[in-house]
Amino acid sequence: MIITIIGTGYVGLVTGVCLSEFGFHVTCVDNNPDKVALLKDNISPIYEPGLEQMMRLNAEADRLKFEGDVSQCVPDCDVVFLAVGTPSIAGGEDIDLSYVFSAVDDIAPHLTDGTVVIVKCTVVPGTCERVRQQIAKLRPDLDFSVVSNPEFLREGSAIQDFMRPDRVVIGVHDERGREVAEALYRPLKLQDTPISTTSLAGAELSKYASNAFLAMKVSFINSIADLCEKVEANIIEVSEIIGLDQRIGDKFLRAGPGFGGSCFPKDTRALAAFGRSVGTDQPLVEATISFNEDRKNKMAERVLETIGDPEGKTVAVLGIAFKPDTDDIRESPALPLVELLIKNGVEVRAFDPKAMEPAAKLYPQVVWADDPYEAAIGAHAVVIMTEWNVLRALELERLRDGMAEPLMIDLRNIHRRKEPARYGFTYVSIGRDPAS
Ligand code: NAD
Numbered sequence: 001m002i003i004t005i006i007g008t009g010y011v012g013l014v015t016g017v018c019l020s021e022f023g024f025h026v027t028c029v030d031n032n033p034d035k036v037a038l039l040k041d042n043i044s045p046i047y048e049p050g051l052e053q054m055m056r057l058n059a060e061a062d063r064l065k066f067e068g069d070v071s072q073c074v075p076d077c078d079v080v081f082l083a084v085g086t087p088s089i090a091g092g093e094d095i096d097l098s099y100v101f102s103a104v105d106d107i108a109p110h111l112t113d114g115t116v117v118i119v120k121c122t123v124v125p126g127t128c129e130r131v132r133q134q135i136a137k138l139r140p141d142l143d144f145s146v147v148s149n150p151e152f153l154r155e156g157s158a159i160q161d162f163m164r165p166d167r168v169v170i171g172v173h174d175e176r177g178r179e180v181a182e183a184l185y186r187p188l189k190l191q192d193t194p195i196s197t198t199s200l201a202g203a204e205l206s207k208y209a210s211n212a213f214l215a216m217k218v219s220f221i222n223s224i225a226d227l228c229e230k231v232e233a234n235i236i237e238v239s240e241i242i243g244l245d246q247r248i249g250d251k252f253l254r255a256g257p258g259f260g261g262s263c264f265p266k267d268t269r270a271l272a273a274f275g276r277s278v279g280t281d282q283p284l285v286e287a288t289i290s291f292n293e294d295r296k297n298k299m300a301e302r303v304l305e306t307i308g309d310p311e312g313k314t315v316a317v318l319g320i321a322f323k324p325d326t327d328d329i330r331e332s333p334a335l336p337l338v339e340l341l342i343k344n345g346v347e348v349r350a351f352d353p354k355a356m357e358p359a360a361k362l363y364p365q366v367v368w369a370d371d372p373y374e375a376a377i378g379a380h381a382v383v384i385m386t387e388w389n390v391l392r393a394l395e396l397e398r399l400r401d402g403m404a405e406p407l408m409i410d411l412r413n414i415h416r417r418k419e420p421a422r423y424g425f426t427y428v429s430i431g432r433d434p435a436s
Contacts, residue, residue: 001024001025001078001079001180001183001184002024002025002076002077002078002079003016003019003024003025003026003027003077003078003079003080003081003184004026004027004028004029004070004073004074004077004079004080004081004107005019005026005027005028005029005080005081005083006029006030006070006080006081006082006083006084006103006106006107007029007030007082007083007084007085007099007103007121008028008029008030008035008036008039008045008066008083009046009083009084009085010046010048010153010155010158010262010326010328011083011120011121011151011153012028012030012081012083012084012120013028013039013044013045013046013048013051013055014048014051014153014158014159014162015081015083015120015151015162016028016064016081017051017054017055017058017064017159018054018159018162018163019184020058020061020063020064021054021058021163022187023063024063024184025063026058026063026064026065027064027065027066027067027072027073027077028064028065028066028067029066029067029068029069029070029073030066030068031068031106033068036066036067036068039055039066040066042055042056042059046327046328047325047326047327047354048155048156048158048159048325048326049156049157049159049325050159051158051159054159070106070107070110071110074107074110074111074115075110075111075112076112077115078114078115078116078180079115079116079117079118079180079184080107080111080115080116080117080118081118081119081120081149082100082103082104082117082118082119082120082121082131083120083121083151084099084100084102084103084121085099085121085262086099086100086121086122086123086266086270087262087266088265088266088269088270092273093269093270093272093273094269094270094273095123095124095266095270095273095274097123097127100119100121100123100127100131101130101131101134104117104131104134104135104138105134105138108134108135108138108139109138109139111135111139111142111144112142113142113143113144114143114144114176115144115145116144116145116146116147116176116177116180116181117131117135117144117145117146117147118146118147118148118149118181118184119131119146119147119148119149120149120150120151121150122150122151122207122208122211122263122267122270123148123204124204124208124270124271124274125200125201125204125205125274126201126204127204128146128147128148128171128173128200128201128203128204129146129173129200129201131146132146132173132200145172145173145174145176145177145180146173146177146200147170147171147172147173147177147178147180147181147200148169148170148171148172148200148203148204149168149169149170149171149181149203150169150171150203150204150206150207151207152165152166152167152169152207152210153165155261155262155323155325155326155328156323156324156325156326157325163188164191164193165188165193166193166194167193167194167195167196168185168188168193168194168195168196169196169198169203169206169207170182170185170195170196170197170198170203171197171198171199171200171201171202171203171204172197172198172199172200173199173200178197182195182197207267208267208270208271208274209271211263211264211267211268211271212267212268212271212282212284212285212288214251214252214264215259215264215267215268215285215288215292216284216285216288217251217252217253218252218256218258218259218264218292219258219259219287219288219291219292219295221235221239221242221252221253221254221255222255222256222258222291222292222295223291224238224239224255224431225255225430225431226431228431228432229430229431229432233431234417234431234432235255235413235430235431235432236255236413236431236432238431239253239254239255254412254413255413255430255431256333256411256412256413256430257295257296257299257333257334257337257385257411257412257430258292258293258295258296258299258333259292259322259333260296260322260323260330260331260332260333260334260335261322261323261328261330261331261332262328262330262331265289265292265331266331268285268288268289268292269289271285272285272286272289295333296333296336296337297336297340299333299337299411300333300336300337300339300340300341301340302409302428303315303337303340303341303381303383303409303411304340304341304344304346306381306407306409306428307346307380307381307407310341310344310345310346311345313346313347313380313381314346314347314348314349314378314379314380314404315341315346315347315348315349315379315380315381315382315383316348316349316350316351316369316372316375316376316379316381316382316383316403317334317337317338317341317348317349317350317351317366317375317382317383317385318350318351318352318372318375318376318382318383318384318385318386318388318391319334319351319352319384319385319386319387319388319391319412320332320334320335320338320350320352320355320356320359320385320386321334321352321354321355321386321388322334322386323386323387324386324387324388324389325354325388326354326355327354327355327357327358328355329355329358329359329362332355332385332386333385333411334359334385334386335362337383337385338350338363338366342363342365342366347367348363348365348366348367349366349367349368349369349375349376349377349378349379350363350366350367350368350369350375351368351369351370351371351372351374351375352386352388353388353390356368372390372391372394372399373395373398373399373402374402376399376402376403377402377403378402378403378404379402379403379404379405380403380404380405380407381405381407381408381409382399382403382407382408382409383408383409383410383411384408384409384410384411384412384414384415385411385412386412387412387414391414392414392415396419396420396422396423396425397423400423400424400425406423406424406425406426407425407426407428408420408425408426408427408428409428409429410427410428410429410430411429411430412430413429413430413431413432415427415429417429417432
């Protein structure tokens with residue numbers, strides 16, 4: 001099977017590399033020429049553990065190619081994946097489908113009879129049907145199929161998630177679409193991955209429902225963490241106890257500064273907006289969105305209150321990415337914190353193992369350090385925003401020695417409560433401190 005992937009972001013590139021690893025011949029296309037140039041040199045434009053190495057091996061084996069021009073590969077292929085971004089519309093809640101439909105316009109003139117177009121993007125129910133109608137309008141005589149195949153991978157463990165997913169979802173409109181999509185995922189079926197086949201809209205909705213449920217779980221535990229602070233209970237113990245109930249499960253029950261990233265915020269907004277548009281409001285999802293926005297701001301305010309008078313203060317922010325093992329900073333809770341600190345005249349120093357390049361473009365006034373110890377020099381507080389392993393294993397004595405004041409605000413609860421105090425730190429964390 002010959003495959004083209006449109007879009008080489010986190011999903012498109014990982015999908016392309018993993019499908020070439022299965023043995024398929026894959027061409028990944030992006031309309032950003034800088035990305036294509038890097039990819040042709042076997043350099044991944046995104047950080048994802050193990051990706052660049054797997055990419056290089058498959059490119060050397062001649063199974064993986066990169067292109068900037070769809071006309072070079074779409075006419076010869078059996079399957080075209082659409083893996084372009086579906087962000088929120090600027091300043092709004094609805095999903096911006098312009099990248100999807102512009103990619104459809106790009107590929108339509110080059111499609112040949114029998115090609116299956118697979119939508120990997122997260123899109124609101126009804127979009128794949130609109131994609132089908134748009135192609136039919138542009139190419140009335142073309143015999144083609146459209147499949148919805150939402151992706152569930154997580155940044156930071158994307159290859160493992162693609163190769164060993166909990167399930168694969170295939171939304172189909174016709175028999176050929178089903179057969180081709182099932183053939184693509186046969187290597188996963190052989191390892192007993194559940195493959196769920198449903199309608200186009202069923203697949204589209206399943207993806208939103210999964211993400212909204214996980215986002216709700218995160219907001220739920222964050223609101224319980226607030227209660228812990230009022231009654232002197234420890235959120236880590238409470239989470240463990242809840243998670244031991246197999247009906248609930250222990251994942252996504254870690255209290256923190258609120259969820260961010262390129263998926264949960266925009267997908268919850270899109271689901272809520274979609275619900276409103278069809279007259280079926282989603283009050284639980286709406287509450288999750290507003291709670292999470294408040295949470296990010298409240299956590300930033302908590303840092304500001306904890307450092308006291310901001311005049312002449314320096315704060316070291318450790319971790320900017322929305323989660324570890326990624327360079328993605330989209331809607332990261334670290335961003336409102338950095339903004340609030342800057343707005344209040346605080347000097348911000350910061351470190352992140354992988355996300356400093358995109359973050360430095362946003363905040364040139366921040367002093368970007370090579371490691372956490374350099375970031376902490378002269379700081380009146382360090383704030384842990386991302387649970388990177390390197391921040392779990394900090395040499396606390398070394399960190400403290402460089403600081404102006406030994407204050408650690410750990411918004412990820414990665415340190416044991418008494419440990420930083422042993423090194424003279426005032427330690428503030430989440431859901432473990434009495435009414436702070
Ligand atoms: P991304 O923004 O990282 O990448 C999108 C890529 O598409 C960019 O490189 C862009 O240049 C390219 N592009 C846009 N229009 C194009 C066109 N017409 N032709 C060629 N290239 C084009 O996006 P992403 O994070 O990979 O997400 C892609 C989709 O997958 C979204 O719908 C997202 O919601 C969904 N998703 C993302 C994740 C994740 O963890 N990032 C997980 C599951 C699902």
